[in-house]
Amino acid sequence: MHGTLPAAQPPRRGFRLPLTLRLALRELRGGLSGFTVFLACIALGVAAIAGVASISRSLSDGLGREGRRILGGDLSYSLINREASPTERAVLEREGRVAVVATLRAMAVAGEGAALVELKAVDGTYPLAGVLVTEPHAHLADLLAPRDGVPGAVADPALLTRLDLKVGDRVTLAGHPFAIRASLASEPDKIAGGIGFGPRLLISESALRGTGLVQPGSLNRWSYRIALPQASDAEIDAVAARIARAAPEAGWEMRARSNADPRFAKSIERFTQFLTLVGLTALIVGGVGVANAVHAFVERKRGSIATLKSVGAPGSQVVALYLVQVMLIAGLGTAIGLAVGAGLPFAVDALFRDALPLPLNPTIAPGELLLAAAYGLLTAFAFAITPLGRAHDVPVSGLFRDAVDPAAGKPRTxxxxxxxxxxxxxxxxxxxxxxxxxxxxxxxxxxxxAFGLLRLVALGVMALARRLPHPRRAAPRMALANLHRPGALTPTIVLSLGLGVTLLVTLSLIDANVRRTLTASLPARAPNLFFLDIPSADAARFHDFLAQAAPNAKIERVPMMRGRIVALDGVPAQKIRPPEDAAWVLDGDRGITYADDLPDGSVLTEGAWWTAEAGKASLVSFEAELARQLGLKVGSAVTVNVLGRTVTAKIANLRKVEWRNLGINFVMVFSPGTFRGAPHSDLATLSLPGGTDASAESRILRDVAHGFPSVTSVRVKDALDAVGDLVAKLVLAIRGASAVAVLASLLVLAGAVAAGHRARLYDAVVLKVLGASRARLLSAYGLEYGALGAVTALFGLIAGTLAGYAIATRVMRLDFVLDLSGALVAAGLAVALAVLLGLAGTWRILGQKPAPYLRDL
Structure with missing residues (x-):
């Protein structure tokens, strides 16, 4: 029987991973031993960047989502020192339902006590958006309505505590009594009011008019919130455009719900960038740990690499194989970091929801997470490619032979x-x-x-150690040799510890100078009290009153108005794109004044001060640095809107202003002829001869509150405390982010010690065989790590001081005082930490039995 064999079936060709990837995955089955620091460094840096970015996005989304509530409506139009005219009110009311809110500072008096309050007067439609919560709960109109001829008020609990009051008690405003009907638990549009220097007191608009606090020139803000029925952002923009066309000369500030607080949004972006850069610092420092871990990984794989090359694997394939492994592990670390960073907004919201002053909308931010992942993977690749590339051209014999001192060489181009x-x-x-x-x-x-300098420091230490005479004693001689021997830990320890110490010293000096400026140096030079809204008719009598109350005090008094820049050299302000440092001048209303003479604390830098005759024209003196940033010079035209009137003045001179003494000064000082006769209030300061005197300040505040109830008094120390509290919170956030970078430095340091484990192991074995005791070896290693810690601490002190000086003087515009108390503590801790970590890493090595390792030598 004849037949034919069936044809051979071709092998099934299913999907197969590339050979390099299959080999990499196969090798990873053995676990991630030796990659703990690698994973931690990548995960820590990625988590910092992803967490900061996610919280920033959550805040931005929260502001966007709650924009209508924060703003108090869909649109808001604000005026300083004046109310909208009937024609302007009619323009707004044609578009939707309008709520009126007036805000100003005033003095609340109860018995012998007085306190500055942030007064808010509302009409019957408030709030248009959100919910006002009071204790006890009641309709706001009922709480503020007059009873027995006395209008009601809702007070912040802080005011009740400060004046020792309770619900049912009375306070007076400008001599008029108000009954406190409830305490304020939650105010929907609180964020839009900015930083307050006193607790909130809520009254009705009609009651405010009865106090006499609203006078021509008094410092108050009138806001008109508009609620539109189910309007989209496009419809809101259309409404805003119609209002702008109908009232082009109103001079009001407009905000929409989509950007309820643009200045705060910009602050979030700036602060996010800073914290992101700190997170990137942590990631870059962690990159050194990545390089150490990859170097140690290549050393552990020496036999495998030799085997692959001996059977014909080209160097590029060997590098590709282990690069794939490294990047897979980096991907795992990145995934861990992303998970932590993405979950951070949800954790913050769950733990601190009631304490957060801002609306947080926790969300997964794919774009921000993708950015953090890109940072992590790029950092891992950048710091891994060089130690992996060195294995490309090392001969097989060298790979087998160089167990302790691997052959050095530059990677290929x-x-x-x-x-x-x-x-x-x-x-x-x-x-x-x-x-x-x-x-x-x-x-x-x-x-x-910083990386370059630390590398030079490390090379300098090694060169110096190589040239120093060898000590006679064994421990110092061994420590000196360890500093410059092949495979020494000097470069890695100097780099990781140096960056950490530099960061700690920089933050310590910035913190010290900020706190000194806010709490020490400023009060010594600044006025003790500010007095606002002094009626011009009572200005002379008020001056005499202060002179009698504080006979030896220095009193300064100037007229004050509020004005908004609407054009520079004929260019509308909204079309000008100034640098970030100068944008605030065009954003909102500014305090302005007029004067016959150059104000104290100012120095002319260009032009001349006006004479009595020249001062009859419309002239202005502008702050020199801001003028430079805005492209202004002597002869430029500045157009401002004051009390609804548009005035154009020519810049007569530029002057440098010393802002930090908190004296009376302004960006713009006009000639007397520009606004003489215009309604205004006065601003005054009082400086006591002995500096801060709490009892005298309290007495003057109480007397002013009783004698001039319409005048608002501000204690400078209270204002500084409010700003200082905000700065303290920012510093706390900076410290938290910077702690991540310092932790990364510690991880790198621990990784460096672990990376040198193999060489130290053979050293310890040989020395123990030769009779060295554990105590002698510990003393040698302690001297080595102590020397490295001292060198890096010295570098960190110098570099951190220079960085702190640059940031404090150039960025924060502060006087710099070298206060190294905190910096020395940080540097000392760094030295101690270097020694402890180094000794902890070698302790286990010193306990190893020599026999198993001698067989392999």
Whole structure:
């Protein structure tokens, strides 16, 4: 029987992973031993960046989602020192339901006590959006309505505590009594009011008019909130455009619900950028730990690499194999960091929802998480490619032979180009996503300089140790040799610890100078009390009153109005794109004054002060630095809107202003002829000869509150405390973010000690065989780590001081005082930590039995 064999079936060709990836996954089955620090560094840095970005997005989304409630309506139009005219009111009321809110500062008096309050007067339609919560709960109109001829008020609990009051008691405003009917539990539009220097007191609009606090020139803000029925953002924009066309000369400030607080949104962006750069610092510092871990990984895989190369695997495939492994592990670390960062807004919202002053809308932010992942993977690649690339050209014999001192060599050009490309990608990513690209570039340059200097310090220490005479005693001689021996830990420890100490010293000095400025130096030079809304008719009598109450005090008094810049050299303010440092001048109303003479605390830098005759024209003196940033010079035209009237004045001179003494000064000081005769109130300051005197200040505040009830008194220390509290919270956030970078430094330091484990192990074995005791070896290692810690602490003190000086003087515009108390503590802790971590890492090594290792030598 003849037949034919069936044809051979071709093998099934299903999907198979590439060979390099299959080999990498197979090797990873053995676990992630030795990659703990690697994972921690990547996860920590990515978590910091992802967490900061996610919280920022949640805040921005919260502001956007709650924009209508924060603003108090869909649109808001605000005027300073004047109410809207009937024609302007009619323009607004044609578009929707209008609520009127007036805000000002006033003095609340109860018995012998007096306190500054943030007074808020509302009409019957308030609030248009959100819910006002009071204790006890009742309709707001009922709480504020007059009973037995006395209008009601709702008070912040802080005011009740400060004046020792309770619901049912009375306070007086400008001599008029108000009955406190409830305490204020929640105010829907509180954020839009900005920083307050006193507790809130809520009254009705009609009751405010009865107090006499609203006078021509008094410092008050009138806001007109408009509620539109189910309007989209496009419809709101259309309404705003119609109002602008109908009342082009109103001079009011407009906000829409989509950007309820643009200044606060900008602050969030700036602060987010700073914290992101700190997180990037942590990631870059962690990159050193990545390089250490990859170097140790290559050392552990020496036998495997030799085997692969001996059977014909090209060097590029070997590098690709282990690069895939490293990037897979980096991907795991990145995923961990992303999970932590993405969950941070939800954790913050769950734990601190009631304490947060801002609306937080926890959400997963894919764009921000993708950015954090890109940072993490690029950092891992950049710091891994060089130690992996060195294995490309090392011969098989060298791989088997160099167990303790591997042959050194530069990686091929391709790997150096890959390193350069990845670093450029990191720089491009940081700059492209930065709110302020100049700040990002400065940070990148500073980081590069710090890395370069620390590398030079490490090389200098090794060169010096190599040239020093060898000590006679064994422990110091061994410590000195360990500093410069092949494979020494000097470069890694100096880099990781140096960056951490520099960061700690910088923050310590900035913190010390900010606190000194707010709590020490300013009160010594600043006035003790500010007095606002002094009626011009009572100005002379008020001056005499202060002179009698404080005979030796210095009293300054100037007229004050509020004005908004509407054009510069004929260009409308909304079309000007000023630098970020000067944008605030065009954003909202500014305090302005007029004067015959150059104000104290000012120095002319260009032009001349006006004479009595020249001062009859419309002239203005502008602050020099702001003028430069706005492109203004002597002869430029500045157009302002004051009390609804538009005035154009020519810049007669520029002057440098010393703002930090908190004296009376203004960005713009006009000539007397510009506004003489215009309704205004006066602003006065009082400086006691002995500096801060709490009892005298309290007495004067009480007497002013009783004698001049319409005058608002502000104690400078209270204002500084309010600002200081805000700064303290910001510093706390900065410290928290910076702690991540310091923790990364510690991880790198621990990783460096672990990376040198193999060489130290053989050292310890040989020395123990030769009779060295554990105590002698510990003393040698302690001297080595102590020397490295001292060198890096010295570098950190110098570099951190320079960085702190630059940030304090150039960025924060503060006087710098070298206060190294906190910095020395940080540096000392760094030295102690370096020694402890180093000894902790070697303790286990010193306990190993020599026999198992001698067999392999």
């Amino acid at each position: 391709r790997y150096r180009l890959l390193l350069a490309a990845s670093l450029l990608a990191l720089v491009a990513l940081a700059v492209a996503t930065a709110f302020d690209r100049r700040v990002a570039l400065v940070f990148i340059a500073a980081a590069g300089i």
